Amino acid sequence: MPVSSQHKVYIPNSSRDNQYLLAEFSLTDAILARFGAPMVDSAEPFKEFYLQLGKIFFELADQAGLRNVHLIANGKTPVVRFHTEAYTLQTAEQILFFYNPAYHEAQNSFFNPAEKARKVSLLFLATDANIRANAADFHNKVRSLLQRFSDEINSPELSIKVRDHQHLTYDLFAKQKGVKESYGYKLRSLDARYKARNCELPEKHSALTYAIINLPLSRxxxxQVTIDTKSDRPYNALYQLIQDQFVEATSLNKLTHRAVLANGLLPLVRNSKFDKMSTGKELQMIGFDTSVSEGQLIADWDDSNLVESAQFIIFATKDDYTDMGYGRFMNQVETALRRFAKGVNLNPERDDLVVRFHQHISYHL
Known part of the structure; x- marks a missing residue:
């Protein structure tokens, strides 16, 4: 393979892009006081505050030309996915936004008027037909809005953390299902891409790059294994097979920081230098330590329970990045996954193995 090809990964044209920015700040008494005291004698003492905050936010978004924005103050984590139809669904711990960036627009507030939220989240969903090419411009627009929002709130206690999330999602077996066209990506780091498009990130920012793979546990x-339904751990052999095949395939391709999950939870990937692992009823925070040179394997599955799908995370370290980008890393990921797929008897023409390439950056405004 020519050197230039080693640094490009060819992704099917049926792939889907997502980008969203999440700005979060703690809701302090001083910030509340900027809008007047809560109506303590009311059943909804914080309603007026949230409405005023939303009015400021949505007016600024309109002025900036940002057309899909949401204010979240109910403690739930936003999850963003591509869909041909627009849906917003809530669970106990999540708000799920399904939308097509090419044409869906919305403005919504989510809050409990009877409660003071621990934090307020401002969610900005990209609305464009060509997300990657315009990602830096979108980031600049959001950051400019947040500066104006900060000026409007005018509180010394306001500290805004910004997270920029970008996903590129595709079926590893798209070609076998008839998708013949593909495009070569170098997958440069976000800071390199942004700098080339006149978007300078703060010197103090953190970046994460990883792939999440979803494997439906089909018949x-x-x-591939014998499931002993009389056992207290009937699915141990199944999950052990999946883990063994995944670890072998990734090890052969020098992919060292990995996770195998079969617990029905949604993984949120973080840098363990700043965030510790934690588990809720729906969400699981996974922290990787890039300073561990010998590698890291996180395995979390419940062999007494059969889940609909297993998930795998392959985390990119500094050794996985080249001056060209993460293209070589994703080629290694794809090679490992094809080997893994054979090990668990997947049929490329029938089965899906969905890969989501993530790039995140975060900093304080």
Whole structure:
């Protein structure tokens, strides 16, 4: 393979892009006081505050030309995915936004008027047909809005953390299903891409790059082992097979920081230098330590319970990045996944193995 090809990964044209920015700040008494005292004799003492805050936010968004924005003050974590139809669904711990960036627009507030939220989140969903090419411009617009928002709130206690999330999602077996066209990506780091487009990030910022892979546990996968339904741990052999095949395939391709998850939870990936692992009823925070040179394997599965799908995380370290980008890393990921797929008897023409390439940056405004 020519050197230039080693640094490009060819992703099917059926892939889907997402980008969103999440700005969060703690809701302090001083910030509340800027809008007047809560109506303590009311059943909804914080309603007026949230409405005023939303009015400021949505007016600034309109002025900036940002057309899909949301204010979240109910303690729930936003999850953003591509969909041909627009849906917003809430669970106990999540708000799920399904939308097509090419044409869906919305403005919504989510809050409990009877409670003071611990934090307020401002969510900005990209609305463009060409997200990657215009990502830096979108980031600049959001950051400019947040500066104006900070001026409007005018509180010394206001400290805004900004997270920029970008996903590129595709089926590893798209070609076998008839998708013939693909495009070569170098997958440069976000700071390099942004700098080339006149978007300078703060010197103090953190970046994460990783791939999450979703494996539906189909009948064909489960038939690889004998499931003892009389046992207290009937799915141990199944999950052990999946883990062994994944670890072997990734090790052969020098991918060292990995996770195998089969617990029905949604993983949120963080840098363990700043965030510790934690688990809720729906969400699981996974922290990787890039300073561990020998690698890191996180395995979390419940062999007494059969989940619909297993998830794998392959985390990129500084050794996985080249001056060209993360293209070589993703080529290694794809090679490992194809080997893994054979090990668990996947049929590329029938089965899906969905890969989501993530790039995140975060900093304080």
């Amino acid at each position: 064909y996968v489960k038939e």
